[in-house]
Structures are given as C-alpha cells and as structure tokens.
Amino acid sequence: MNAPASQGIGLQVRDLCKSYDGHAVLKHLTFEVPAGEIFVLMGPSGSGKTVLLKHLIGLESPDTGDILVAGQPVSDPGVMTRYRVAMVFQSGALLNSLTVGENVGLYLSEHRLKPPAEIARVVAEKLELLGLKGTADKIPAELSGGMKKRVAIARALVVEPQLIFYDEPTSELDPLIAVTIGREILNLNRRLQVTSIVVTHDRDLAFGIADRVALLHEGEILALGTPDEVQADPNPLVQRFLKADFRFTPEPALP
C-alpha cells in the first residue's frame, strides 16, 4: 500500500444563487468546508443537492455568488489542474466502452502520468482495496450496482484526491454494501485527510460518517452543524425529515 499522499483542501461557498427558467433552485447559500472534513449535504428529493454538487465541482455556473476551492474560484480553469479533485457519481458514470481496469486507470493513462505497467499496478491495488479483485477485465455492464459504485470510488481514488465529492454513494445498494461504502469514505478521510463532501438522503450514512451536516430544503440551508446539533434542531421541518419513518399510524376510530 502506498503511503498517504493527500492533504485535503478546503472549500467555501458564498451567497450562491441559481435559477432555472425563473425558478430559484439555490437561494443565497453560504457555508465553508474546512480541509480534511467530511461534510454531508442532506435533504429531500428536489431540494437542490445535486444541483449544488454540480456547482461545487464546476460542471454548472452560478447566477451569482462564489465557490472557492483552496481560496481560488472553481471557475478558474487552473484549479482543476493545480488541485486533485474527484467525484463519485450517483450512477457511477463508468465509461461503458472501456473495461473496469481501463475506467479506473483512465485519469493516469489520459494524462500520461505513469507508464502502462505502473498504471496496471495502481489499478489492481485500488480494485483490491475496494474488494474488486479480478474484475479489471470485465465491462461495466457485467457488474452489479454496488460493484459499479465501488469501481467509481476506485476511479476517484486513482486521482489521489485532495477533495472528493460523492453523489448519493449508497443509493440502490443493500444495507451491507452501503455500510462498506460508508466505512470506505470514512477510512479514506482518516487515512489521507481527503476533504469529503457527501450528498445523500441516507440518514444512517450521514450521521454515521459526518463531521458536519447541512440540511437543504427548497434551495436553502435549514440546519448546519455537527450531527448532534442538527439532530437537536427544533425546526419542525428538520425534525420531520429526520424522523420520517414507515410505521403505520392508524387513523382515529370513528365515533
């Protein structure tokens, strides 16, 4: 195993706004993620989590406001070359025309950062780390949803990221694999001090791994703090999201 190579970098969001067709999706968001922290963005579907994530990684441009990675605007093309930033997409977003091994080693091979033999070694190492030994020659279509997600994490790790974004890392996974992935996020953060921003509506994952949690609702931050602080937040919307469950509540009997 390689020695830890990453030193996390921080991220700042200042007064971020975004509208689509006149409908405000992100409303004056301001928060900061210090280097090395696991920051979890939670919220119900349609609350703007994924849109926010796309802004944080520079795939979308805000209407107003700033996003700074290590103090520099994410829109600056040099940021992505100066700092190592990676993202794990909800679907995995593996390139279907490539094998698993080629997907994992894509960053290294495209940027010619290592010779082919060394890339093969790094790929094998990352796949083994995520319990995917022997899958390098398979194509993504042959893998289960959980395996695809782990390949996507392996691909992100090859970058040796200083900042990593996870979009719904445990969606569509069974609880055992979800726990494995949660532990992996935690391990990476503790071992390499990678700053991790996780978007999820999985409460167990959020409160299990987060240093801090932000709860997004209709494009605004409802609550922000440590897991304990957010859980103790008296805002009824926060409590409704945190305490929603499947238990059947019988309607009052008719007189």
Added chain:
Amino acid sequence: MFQDIGEILLLLGRTLRALPHTLRQQRKVCDQLFEIGNASLLMACVLALFIGGVLALQTGPTLAERGLQSFIGQLVGLAVCRELAPVMMAVLIAGRIGSAMAAEIGSMRVYQEIDALRTMNINPVHYLVLPRLIAISIGLPVLVLFAILVGWMGGAVVSFFNQAIAVSFEGYFNSLRQGLEPLDVVNGLLKSFVFAVVIGVVSCHQGLSTIGGPRGIGRSVTKAVVNSIVLILLLDYFLTRILMHLHT
C-alpha cells in the same frame, strides 16, 4: 437554428485547435477507422455497383438510339466520381456512422459519462470528438475511392450485358479514360472530405447537446442524420459551383 450553426462552428474550431493532440488519440482514431470501414465497406461497394449500373441502364439506351453509346463510359465515369459516389456515400455514412456517433456521445452525456470525463480534467473534445472527426475525414474519402472504382465497374457490366447498349469493356474504359481527368477524381474526394467533416461535427454536436433520457438520444440521432444530409446536399451545390469555376 442559428444557435445550432454557431455551436457547430465553435465545436469545429475547438476540434481544429485540438489537432496537435491527435497523436495521443491515435488508438481511438484507429478504432473509429476500423468501425467506419468494417461497418460500411461492403454496403458502400454494393451501393456503388448498383449506382453505376442503373446510371448506365437509364442513359445507355438513349445514347445508343442516337449512336452515342461510345460515350457511355465517359458519362458514367464523370457522374460517379464527381457527384454520385461522394454524395451517396456521404448519405450512407451519415445514416450509419453519424447516427452511431450521435447515439454513443448522446448516451454518454445522458448517463453523466461526459461529466465524469470533465471531473477527471479530460477534455471531451479531445477524447471524443477529435478521434471521430479525424477517422471519418480519412475513412469517407477512402470509401468514396472504392465506390468510384466499383461504380465504374457496375456501369461497365451493364453496358456490356445490356443488349440495348452493347458496349465492350474495352470501349467503355477507353471512353472513360478519354473523358476523365485525375482532377475529376480529386474533386470527388475533396467533396467527400468536406462532407465527412460536416457529418462528424454535426453528429458530435448533436450528441454533446443531448438532454433528457432515451427519447433525447433518439431525437439527437434523428437530428444528426437529417441535418447532416440537408447540409451535404446544400454544400454539394456550392462546392460543385466552386470546383467548376476552379476547373475552367
């Protein structure tokens, strides 16, 4: 429409600026070239054989009635190499390869694979558009060259076996040699190169601007093929005018 044209020209400009990166993408260029040749060579040859044949069949008897059947090689030869081979092969390639390009890139866009490339600091123009554009720009003129030769053969076969025309192979190819200059073939290849660039850039643009799910991919494929064919036919007229002007 004007926005589409602007975006297509911008994409072409960005791809041309990426040309120095071609060597790094040589494996993908070879893969795409194989795809174009493997998918289309047989069909191109069959199509060209019948185009040459039907042209001889339609014009031969009329020429023969006026005692002009000795010009059949010249007529078929010029029509095939200047017009029919470049245009018909371009339409074929727009349908087979352009649609595949739009579908593949469109699906990569819909399923966030292009976003994934961008987060790895891999430029989608370098990675996806450049190899496809280079491959089609080489592949289509080569296919057209095959089509010209096979089209001439088709005309020769029909001229020989059709009793209403009855021109020997020797007579057909003598006429073809007398009426044709190497520049005519070069003109056909030049046209096919322009058509290839149009198909490549239009199809890649449609793929990259795909939105929505599978329906969006279907829409992009249709638009890529239709827009390519319309542009091919429009450009064909103007290119013909320019080349005729240069020729005289």
